[in-house]
Amino acid sequence: MIGSDEFETRVRASFARQKAMQTLGVAITRIAAGEVEFAMPFAPDFTQQHGFLHAGTVATVLDSACGYAAFTVMAPEAAVMTIEFKANFLAPAKGENFRFVGKVLKAGRTVTVCDAQAFGRDAGNEKLIATMTATIMAVTGRAGIEQ
Amino acid sequence: MIGSDEFETRVRASFARQKAMQTLGVAITRIAAGEVEFAMPFAPDFTQQHGFLHAGTVATVLDSACGYAAFTVMAPEAAVMTIEFKANFLAPAKGENFRFVGKVLKAGRTVTVCDAQAFGRDAGNEKLIATMTATIMAVTGRAGIEQ
Amino acid sequence: MIGSDEFETRVRASFARQKAMQTLGVAITRIAAGEVEFAMPFAPDFTQQHGFLHAGTVATVLDSACGYAAFTVMAPEAAVMTIEFKANFLAPAKGENFRFVGKVLKAGRTVTVCDAQAFGRDAGNEKLIATMTATIMAVTGRAGIEQ
Amino acid sequence: MIGSDEFETRVRASFARQKAMQTLGVAITRIAAGEVEFAMPFAPDFTQQHGFLHAGTVATVLDSACGYAAFTVMAPEAAVMTIEFKANFLAPAKGENFRFVGKVLKAGRTVTVCDAQAFGRDAGNEKLIATMTATIMAVTGRAGIEQ
Secondary structure, eight states: OOOHHHHHHHHHHHHHHOHHHHHHTOEEEEEETTEEEEEEEOOGGGBOTTSSBOHHHHHHHHHHHHHHHHHTTSOTTOEEEEEEEEEEEOSOOOSSEEEEEEEEEEOOSSEEEEEEEEEEEETTEEEEEEEEEEEEEEEOSHHHHHO | OOOHHHHHHHHHHHHHHOHHHHHHTOEEEEEETTEEEEEEEOOGGGBOTTSSBOHHHHHHHHHHHHHHHHHTTSOTTOEEEEEEEEEEEOSOOOSSEEEEEEEEEEOOSSEEEEEEEEEEEETTEEEEEEEEEEEEEEEOSHHHHHO | OOOHHHHHHHHHHHHHHOHHHHHHTOEEEEEETTEEEEEEEOOGGGBOTTSSBOHHHHHHHHHHHHHHHHHTTSOTTOEEEEEEEEEEEOSOOOSSEEEEEEEEEEOOSSEEEEEEEEEEEETTEEEEEEEEEEEEEEEOSHHHHHO | OOOHHHHHHHHHHHHHHOHHHHHHTOEEEEEETTEEEEEEEOOGGGBOTTSSBOHHHHHHHHHHHHHHHHHTTSOTTOEEEEEEEEEEEOSOOOSSEEEEEEEEEEOOSSEEEEEEEEEEEETTEEEEEEEEEEEEEEEOSHHHHHO
């Protein structure tokens, strides 16, 4: 069994190297086996034409939530790569800040499927704004990462 | 029939209000009826843990390419909203710069379906790195945009 | 508010006209506001090359589960049309029989998003074999159905 | 290099074991490296409530088209499994008969991504009715097929 200290350390180290997460101001708020939670403030630099977060910005954090949820259940030496994802946008991405939850739906040796949800938060109220299903592949060795 | 001047002006005006596009350094390189092309330089601030563009960054530009392709064929008073998108990541997002093409696959009164492709470019060579299919909804009136 | 008798009658009447459901031997086991459940026996005529249910067969029932879940929350005069769906296949579709659950994730005036799950059942044990997210459109008038 | 005789024989042998294809009356009309084409007559037993082919029926043949396109470029000993697919339904599935084309978009050692299109045909006219993107995994050994 994988100890929580072990995967938590790996997730935090990898997350720290994801420049996109730092640029967007995303923080890890929880790490568990098969599940991660992130928080992010509203970011005016990443909006669309109506002033809400761009759907792609929301998808970026949902994708990382899926990838790191998968990372918690994969072999320590594996790297994770997103093969594909699908997102539905249910409401405009507005809020003072946002919460993202990624969960493993099915863990496999090579392929892991994750679901994630994004919530907009305003004055303590939370609203589901988007969902994602992502297929994540475990790759070992630099060759794999380079495809 | 919609004159090209008309939709080109609308696309450029809306694009200029998408802060996310400016932040990522995306430029419009072509606008035609049912099709747009964007260019973007490599952006270290939007990378994942291996130093390639984050899948979500790629998806952000693909989504805008789909949305503006749809915008060229919609009624002038309509706003566009992404209902959902699905992206496949075929190769690591590396390159000196990137090219994105969005095309209308099926235009409808309410719902328009678009395909988009992302290419990484290095020393004049181009490689397909990701594809997207997006479902875009035309909404009229502020109520629609607010859902 | 929509009375349960009303939508249940509509769902059953429409389902009875879906020849594909009869051909596959699918039965409605539950109808509630925003949720339906179907059952189906193993069907050798709808298998793939390894003798499991074909992924498309599973998707067919998942799609109907999504469509009828959406149907329960739509205006009585509206017809439902699947705009798109995405399914992940998590385990081989084997079992003596199968259970399908469709639920409304977000109901809208025009567009409703649903999630569905498929389970294989053997000797009382149940296993999640596939999931779907579907975008369903409400169309009114024959013109809409004909697109 | 894989000889065409070799993969054509493998595709035909596997296709003949897909009971679902026989039940739907699907025939192979072309096999090439990375591409297959199927034909199917209108099938009243597989329709939805308005008398058109059920979206799931269309998806079933699209999925097989993707799977066999992938099969042509995979190692002879590998079995193919659909990890996930996403389909957009662009027009009602009506016609005297239907044509389906599946193509490899990106072939990989483990994961292959395919696109497919479905066309309805009436009195010699052809109309695009649906598209699919599918992620196909090569699995070797019975253990893989059983997941």
